[in-house]
Every structure is written in structure tokens, then in C-alpha cells.
Amino acid sequence: MAWGEAKAWNQGDQSLAFYQDTLTDAAEKPIRDSQRKKIIKPWEMPWELAPQGILKHMINDQMNARMETVDAYMQIIPPGSHSGKHRHLAEECLYVLEGHGYDLHQDCDVEITDTYHWTPQDEVKRFEWKTGDVIYIPPNTIHQHFNADPNRPVRLISAINRIYKYSGLNDLEQLEDAPEYTPGQTLNAEIVAEMLKVKANME
Numbered sequence: 001m002a003w004g005e006a007k008a009w010n011q012g013d014q015s016l017a018f019y020q021d022t023l024t025d026a027a028e029k030p031i032r033d034s035q036r037k038k039i040i041k042p043w044e045m046p047w048e049l050a051p052q053g054i055l056k057h058m059i060n061d062q063m064n065a066r067m068e069t070v071d072a073y074m075q076i077i078p079p080g081s082h083s084g085k086h087r088h089l090a091e092e093c094l095y096v097l098e099g100h101g102y103d104l105h106q107d108c109d110v111e112i113t114d115t116y117h118w119t120p121q122d123e124v125k126r127f128e129w130k131t132g133d134v135i136y137i138p139p140n141t142i143h144q145h146f147n148a149d150p151n152r153p154v155r156l157i158s159a160i161n162r163i164y165k166y167s168g169l170n171d172l173e174q175l176e177d178a179p180e181y182t183p184g185q186t187l188n189a190e191i192v193a194e195m196l197k198v199k200a201n202m203e
Helices: 018-034 189-202
Strands: 047-050 053-059 070-077 085-088 092-098 100-106 108-112 116-120 125-130 134-137 142-147 154-161 172-176
Touching: 070 142, 142 154
Parallel strands: none
Antiparallel strands: 047 053, 053 070, 070 154, 085 142, 085 172, 092 134, 092 154, 100 125, 100 142, 108 116
């Protein structure tokens, strides 16, 4: 019987407007976007003392900005210090805005079955960089940034695509914290300036 399977599919009491909601969202998005920022001023970019180090968020999906696909932050590494060490599935690029130093990268062997497994390779590669360079971080690479200057800070601009997160692949793991990291400590411009000054005086 052609409709014999009706007992399997023709069930349920819920009636929802998912498609109509999508149409409404598409129609209203230009209005919402007109209220989102295209210009973000420096004082609107939040600081964070994160396990990865001193960060100033430029674009983030938790900020009211028009950017849909990319997160970006400035990382400040005090003189002679280094970032935390982490690994993530998404590739990343960093522009060296100020300073010089080097990266340590460790590739991982990846196996994806019913679960996701990664194993660090034995070789750790070193890459030197300076002002004006772009650092590329391949997917799933353990990496860490080092400031080679004992007197001046390093500033890096990091950009990473949100598509992995939106696709359910927000695979981010912190393996080592930055030396400056203190859980629960908040930052502002004055504290950051003091942290850089104190670090410089210790050298």
C-alpha cells in the first residue's frame, strides 16, 4: 500500500514555524546589522588576561560588530616573555605589528574515527619573525610565541575563522599558560602599561 508507511511518519502534535522564522530573520537582518558597529574604537576593545597571555579583543562574536566570520585580537608579549602554548583545529595567521622573536611549532598526527585523536610529533620547529612578517599557524599545530627582545614588547594581530566553531569543531586546548596569567585578574590600559614596565625593569 502506497501510504502504508504513514504510521511511521504521520505522527506528532507540534506545529512550529521554523521556515517562516528563517524568512523573518532574513528580512530583519539588515535592520539588525544597521545597528551593529562598522567602526570599533580602541576604548571599545576589551582587554583580557587569558591563559594565552595579554589580549586586546578587536573583533569577537560577543562584540556588537558587523564581522560575521573572523575573530581578531592583539596580543602583547612583555619583554623577554612568551605567550601560552595551545593547539586548535582552525588555522590562524598573525601579523607582527611590533618587535621580533620566534615561534615553536609542533605538528600533530590526527585520527578521526567515532572520536577525534591527536598525537604530537617528536620534532619541534622554530620560526624566526620580526616586524612586518605574517606568522601562519597550520590546523591542529601546537604553537607558542616568544619575544626575543629583553627591552621592548611584542605586539601581534591574530585572525582566526569562526567557521570551525560554527561547524561544531571548536577544538581548542590550552597546554601551557603564559607567565603573566593570573586567574580572575582584570586588565585595563594602566595595568597593562605597568605590567610591561615592571617586566622591562626586571631584565
